[in-house]
Amino acid sequence: MYRTDVYRFTLALAGDARDAEDLFQETWLRAVKAEPAGPEGGGREAKAWLFTIAANAQKDLLRKKRVRRLFLRERTKAISGGTADADPGWDTPGQAGRDEAVRSDVRICLRRAVARLPGRERRVFVLKDIEGFRHEEIGRMLGIPEPTVRTLLHRAVKRLRRELAEFGPGPERPTILEEGRP
Amino acid sequence: MTGSLRCREVERLTLESEDRALTEAERRLIDAHLAACLRCRDFAADRTLIRRELAAVRWPAPSDDLVFRTRRLIRGRRPDTATAGLPAWIIVALTVVSAFTAVGLVIALADVTPDMSLADLPVGALAAVIIIAQNALTLFFAPVVLRTFRARRRMPEGAR
Numbered sequence: 001m002y003r004t005d006v007y008r009f010t011l012a013l014a015g016d017a018r019d020a021e022d023l024f025q026e027t028w029l030r031a032v033k034a035e036p037a038g039p040e041g042g043g044r045e046a047k048a049w050l051f052t053i054a055a056n057a058q059k060d061l062l063r064k065k066r067v068r069r070l071f072l073r074e075r076t077k078a079i080s081g082g083t084a085d086a087d088p089g090w091d092t093p094g095q096a097g098r099d100e101a102v103r104s105d106v107r108i109c110l111r112r113a114v115a116r117l118p119g120r121e122r123r124v125f126v127l128k129d130i131e132g133f134r135h136e137e138i139g140r141m142l143g144i145p146e147p148t149v150r151t152l153l154h155r156a157v158k159r160l161r162r163e164l165a166e167f168g169p170g171p172e173r174p175t176i177l178e179e180g181r182p
Numbered sequence: 183m184t185g186s187l188r189c190r191e192v193e194r195l196t197l198e199s200e201d202r203a204l205t206e207a208e209r210r211l212i213d214a215h216l217a218a219c220l221r222c223r224d225f226a227a228d229r230t231l232i233r234r235e236l237a238a239v240r241w242p243a244p245s246d247d248l249v250f251r252t253r254r255l256i257r258g259r260r261p262d263t264a265t266a267g268l269p270a271w272i273i274v275a276l277t278v279v280s281a282f283t284a285v286g287l288v289i290a291l292a293d294v295t296p297d298m299s300l301a302d303l304p305v306g307a308l309a310a311v312i313i314i315a316q317n318a319l320t321l322f323f324a325p326v327v328l329r330t331f332r333a334r335r336r337m338p339e340g341a342r
Contacts (some may be wrong), residue, residue: 007244025252032256107235135201161228
């Protein structure tokens with residue numbers, strides 16, 4: 001049952017399907033290796049444990065990528081937009097009319113924007129907004145204080161807003177002011 | 183909490199409200215601020231938009247191929263299945279038992295000829311045939327049983 005959760009998490013973290021597959025495999029390899037130290041039984045605790053492993057694996061993969069870029073002088077995907085245009089693995093819904101098309105555009109922009117978030121912010125954002133963990137749980141999972149989680153989430157949301165404004169479909173972007181109260 | 187809030191504080195409280203219930207004072211201050219601040223209303227609206235759109239994403243499950251490759255990778259990397267070393271005393275004991283079994287089988291099967299049916303076999307020879315069949319089955323199925331048992335024991339609960 002957790003394989004779907006882990007895959008969703010790795011997809012959201014990695015930003016494209018190929019990296020997500022690498023991350024998925026790395027996560028399970030590490031989980032099997034670290035299993036004696038893992039939580040007893042299943043439930044939310046086990047899921048959090050697996051996500052912690054995935055988040056750490058993503059951190060390491062990002063580090064390796066940075067080193068590789070440094071040595072191979074690769075153009076960063078972020079600059080060329082490679083990450084954003086790679087196969088996201090996120091399912092975009094069918095084009096069932098104008099409204100759905102606009103929402104689909106928003107979702108594409110959102111996916112690109114999430115893929116461009118810096119590592120720490122992305123991890124916090126995905127754990128909060130996609131996986132639904134609380135600030136306190138995220139802090140425990142990533143080994144950072146709760147106020148830092150809130151700061152990173154705030155930064156991530158601000159950055160996403162900027163990115164969405166940049167990529168956004170402009171006047172067609174649905175307005176939700178009426179339901180925007182927190 | 184008293185006085186008015188700055189935009190940054192309202193934004194942070196907006197995010198915090200997703201995690202905990204705001205106090206009445208905080209709620210009043212936010213309402214007062216939002217009523218007068220278009221920027222913060224936009225922030226709240228965008229926040230709702232982001233959450234709503236993310237909630238609507240249909241996430242795919244991992245493909246069977248990916249799951250299969252991952253399992254194979256795990257098996258390949260696991261040291262106890264690849265090179266499980268037996269203690270020397272077990273190897274010595276198995277060798278001695280095997281040697282005794284071989285001698286016993288030779289003695290028991292000495293009187294057996296190819297034209298004898300199963301019913302004609304003496305008790306000792308019949309026991310020897312049963313032992314041979316049992317060993318053959320054990321040798322054939324033991325690796326499968328062991329691999330399955332180890333895989334179940336090592337995989338985390340949720341991954342089964």
